[in-house]
Amino acid sequence: MNGIWMLVLIGATGLVSAALYARRRQWIDALLVLVAAIALGLFAAGLRVPGDSGRVLALEPGMPAPLLAGVRGFSVKDDGLRAAQWNDLPALPLQWEQPRGGAMRLDFPRRLALGRTFTLRLQREEKTEAHLQLLAENGQPIGEARGKGDLTVDWMPPLAERMVLRARLLDKDGKKIAEGPVPLTVHEPAILQVQGRFGAPSFDLRTLNELLAGSGALLDWQVVLGRDIKRSELPREDMQEPNLLVVDAAWFERAGAGERSALLGRVAGGLPLLVLGANANAPAFWSRTLELPLKAQPADAKTEGPLELAVAPLNPAAREAGEWTGSDNLVWTRAWQKGRIAWLGAAEWHRHAIAEPQALALWWQDVLDRVGVELPREVEWLEPEEMPLPGQRMEVCARGVSGEVDFPALKLTRTWTPRIDSACVAVWPTQSGWLELKDAKAGVHALYVYAPEDWPQWQAAQRRDATARYMARTPARALEGAARAFPAWPFAAVFALAMLLLWWRERR
Numbered sequence: 001m002n003g004i005w006m007l008v009l010i011g012a013t014g015l016v017s018a019a020l021y022a023r024r025r026q027w028i029d030a031l032l033v034l035v036a037a038i039a040l041g042l043f044a045a046g047l048r049v050p051g052d053s054g055r056v057l058a059l060e061p062g063m064p065a066p067l068l069a070g071v072r073g074f075s076v077k078d079d080g081l082r083a084a085q086w087n088d089l090p091a092l093p094l095q096w097e098q099p100r101g102g103a104m105r106l107d108f109p110r111r112l113a114l115g116r117t118f119t120l121r122l123q124r125e126e127k128t129e130a131h132l133q134l135l136a137e138n139g140q141p142i143g144e145a146r147g148k149g150d151l152t153v154d155w156m157p158p159l160a161e162r163m164v165l166r167a168r169l170l171d172k173d174g175k176k177i178a179e180g181p182v183p184l185t186v187h188e189p190a191i192l193q194v195q196g197r198f199g200a201p202s203f204d205l206r207t208l209n210e211l212l213a214g215s216g217a218l219l220d221w222q223v224v225l226g227r228d229i230k231r232s233e234l235p236r237e238d239m240q241e242p243n244l245l246v247v248d249a250a251w252f253e254r255a256g257a258g259e260r261s262a263l264l265g266r267v268a269g270g271l272p273l274l275v276l277g278a279n280a281n282a283p284a285f286w287s288r289t290l291e292l293p294l295k296a297q298p299a300d301a302k303t304e305g306p307l308e309l310a311v312a313p314l315n316p317a318a319r320e321a322g323e324w325t326g327s328d329n330l331v332w333t334r335a336w337q338k339g340r341i342a343w344l345g346a347a348e349w350h351r352h353a354i355a356e357p358q359a360l361a362l363w364w365q366d367v368l369d370r371v372g373v374e375l376p377r378e379v380e381w382l383e384p385e386e387m388p389l390p391g392q393r394m395e396v397c398a399r400g401v402s403g404e405v406d407f408p409a410l411k412l413t414r415t416w417t418p419r420i421d422s423a424c425v426a427v428w429p430t431q432s433g434w435l436e437l438k439d440a441k442a443g444v445h446a447l448y449v450y451a452p453e454d455w456p457q458w459q460a461a462q463r464r465d466a467t468a469r470y471m472a473r474t475p476a477r478a479l480e481g482a483a484r485a486f487p488a489w490p491f492a493a494v495f496a497l498a499m500l501l502l503w504w505r506e507r508r
Contacts, residue, residue, distance in 0.1 A: 080467025
């Protein structure tokens with residue numbers, strides 16, 4: 001019988017019986033009949049109340065993988081668990097209150113090309129005055145920053161080597177707040193292959209040539225000195241495929257239509273082009289060929305920033321100029337099918353070549369980054385999601401690898417598991433320090449495994465972030481819990497007791 005009709009029948013029977021007793025003024029008997037009918041109805045209804053069936057399992061950071069039979073949810077205290085631990089658990093409701101304070105986050109590259117600036121960023125929840133020091137392996141300070149809130153330290157590595165720096169955070173009174181290792185591998189940069197075509201010589205061109213040659217770049221360089229007179233510089237070895245084209249505005253304006261079309265065709269195929277705009281003369285030409293709107297600039301205009309440079313006579317009037325987007329270092333860029341074109345609207349950087357060579361090199365590195373120069377890399381190693389620790393699961397991921405990879409210290413060989421955009425393997429390191437791996441294609445690579453006592457505040461922040469992400473995996477309605485059956489025996493007991501009392505009263 002349908003459950004609703006059964007309840008209707010029980011209710012109707014109870015009301016009719018109660019009415020018959022009430023007609024004879026047997027009020028207690030009528031009440032007992034109503035109580036019995038209500039109890040029987042609740043017994044048949046199978047009531048359910050909010051709450052999950054099962055138990056809530058309390059998790060601990062050091063506990064092994066739990067048995068999940070009969071578990072309806074988890075609870076965790078303090079900072080929670082690591083991401084590797086949460087990834088092994090199903091998405092169940094979690095009882096956790098995120099603590100406040102006592103955490104910090106470090107952000108820095110684990111691998112860096114020689115010539116690039118190493119930047120260590122420290123994020124703090126506390127906004128008190130503090131002092132961040134970056135120390136070399138011999139303990140000597142090589143960089144520092146003071147202030148409230150987040151702190152940043154920059155340093156230029158002098159050599160390509162593997163090292164373990166240290167960072168130390170002090171309060172305003174010089175008392176140590178935190179200290180720990182900062183592992184870094186500095187590798188030789190990929191070779192930049194530049195093809196340059198210029199319509200007139202200048203001190204800026206010579207300085208740029210020296211900067212690129214000093215970085216080890218291969219140069220195919222041609223400068224027009226006069227009518228039918230050119231100075232050419234050939235690369236010291238075969239240039240397989242240029243990854244950057246550099247021209248000045250004068251050369252581009254004087255080039256024939258076919259030569260310009262061929263150049264732009266190479267750019268459309270994916271090759272970035274940098275135009276040095278200091279000697280541009282025809283604004284209408286640039287608007288017609290590259291849709292670049294140029295306006296005359298004040299004759300004595302200078303750039304603001306660490307390097308004071310002259311502003312080119314012709315530049316876009318705004319940061320956003322149609323398809324072109326500008327930046328603080330006077331570089332406007334736009335996409336050109338698969339490639340990219342950049343306009344450099346600054347000049348006279350040669351004045352800083354002697355007094356500030358490092359600052360000039362960094363400025364040019366920023367310019368090339370804006371141009372979007374991508375050096376060929378067969379293998380790209382990805383930074384770990386969280387601090388590797390001994391005895392904890394660690395994922396090693398890279399792009400461009402396949403087959404097997406060896407871990408000599410662990411005496412293990414793993415097979416790369418393909419992902420959407422990378423390949424990964426999982427290992428459990430046994431001790432702190434550098435963990436080397438050998439890949440047939442990528443060669444030798446090393447990851448640093450931190451000691452359990454390293455950077456406790458950073459570990460706390462990573463566990464909090466991982467626990468918060470896990471909570472986001474569970475829909476909000478699931479946190480309310482699934483309904484569970486209310487015990488039926490109390491209703492059966494009330495029904496039986498009411499009927500026994502009614503029978504006893506009838507027998508008197």
